[in-house]
Amino acid sequence: MFNFVFEMDKREHIIQKTIELFSENGFDNTSIREISNRAQVNVAMVNYYFGSKLKLFEAIMEYKSNYLKTRLEELQANTELDEMEKIKVIIDEYATRILSNPHFHRVMHQELLLKTRPDNIAIIKKLFAKNYQIIRNILEEGIRKKIFRDVDSQLTISTLFGTINHYMQNAEVLGIQEGEKKEETTGHNEILRARLIDHLHSLMQAHLLKGQNK
Numbered sequence: 001m002f003n004f005v006f007e008m009d010k011r012e013h014i015i016q017k018t019i020e021l022f023s024e025n026g027f028d029n030t031s032i033r034e035i036s037n038r039a040q041v042n043v044a045m046v047n048y049y050f051g052s053k054l055k056l057f058e059a060i061m062e063y064k065s066n067y068l069k070t071r072l073e074e075l076q077a078n079t080e081l082d083e084m085e086k087i088k089v090i091i092d093e094y095a096t097r098i099l100s101n102p103h104f105h106r107v108m109h110q111e112l113l114l115k116t117r118p119d120n121i122a123i124i125k126k127l128f129a130k131n132y133q134i135i136r137n138i139l140e141e142g143i144r145k146k147i148f149r150d151v152d153s154q155l156t157i158s159t160l161f162g163t164i165n166h167y168m169q170n171a172e173v174l175g176i177q178e179g180e181k182k183e184e185t186t187g188h189n190e191i192l193r194a195r196l197i198d199h200l201h202s203l204m205q206a207h208l209l210k211g212q213n214k
Contacts, residue, residue, distance in 0.1 A: 011049050014039045015060055023103035026110060027057065027117065058123045064104055065127040068093065072134040083142030084209065090135060091160070091200045098164055099193050105168055132157060139208075148208040156207065160200065167196055 017039040021030045032053060036043045050056040071093055075086050098105050111120045135157055142148035 010041070010045070011059075012063070014041065014046060014049060015056075015063055018056055019060055019103045019107055022057075022060075022107040022110075027053070027107075027120065054119055057120055060104070060107070061123050061127045064101070065131060068097065068131050069134075072131055076134050076138060083138055083145065083147050084205065086138050087142075087204055087208070088201055090138070091204065092197055094161070095164055095193060095197050095200065098168060099189070099196070102168065105165075109165065109169070142208065146210070149210055151208060156204075159207070160204065163200060163203070164196070 014035065018030070018035050021034060021038055025034075030053075032043055032046055035056070036046050039046070046056070050059055072090070075081070075089055078086070081089070108124060111117060111124060115121065136153045139148065139151070139153040139156055143150055143153070
């Protein structure tokens with residue numbers, strides 16, 4: 001049991017350090033040796049756990065997508081919340097996780113924007129397509145029950161995540177500044193996170209709910 005936990009901790013440690021390096025230098029400009037140095041393990045250990053840099057990239061995407069997949073499946077099966085309440089939970093979960101993992105967010109969107117590595121894009125699409133499909137199912141169930149207006153579910157998802165992504169990439173340009181002093185950062189970022197979530201709640205309610213635009 002101890003060895004299993006140790007191995008999982010070591011594997012996750014390598015993943016986290018790789019995310020940092022991919023975020024700083026990009027996928028192509030990061031070597032396995034640099035990863036081993038950052039993680040303070042030998043190259044053989046990185047190869048033992050992952051086999052190649054592409055497999056390591058896949059492990060990162062799988063590691064990050066699995067929590068949300070489980071959470072979304074639980075949410076979809078929940079019979080106590082209506083579809084609008086479920087969408088609000090999705091907003092809370094995604095905004096919180098994306099804002100608290102800026103390095104991973106940068107890595108994923110570098111790959112999607114550059115489009116120079118089809119294998120990496122295929123990995124992202126494969127692992128995150130199921131999550132997006134669950135969200136689409138929730139939206140379309142709300143439409144079927146006539147809780148939601150007859151909106152375009154795919155573009156609604158694009159609007160939701162596009163807003164979060166734009167915030168992450170352009171907060172400074174828009175003048176939405178994070179705390180400048182280290183001791184103020186946590187509290188200030190929490191205010192910005194709450195502000196973003198409140199905005200998305202209002203945006204989705206106005207967009208989805210019948211009678212909101214009259």
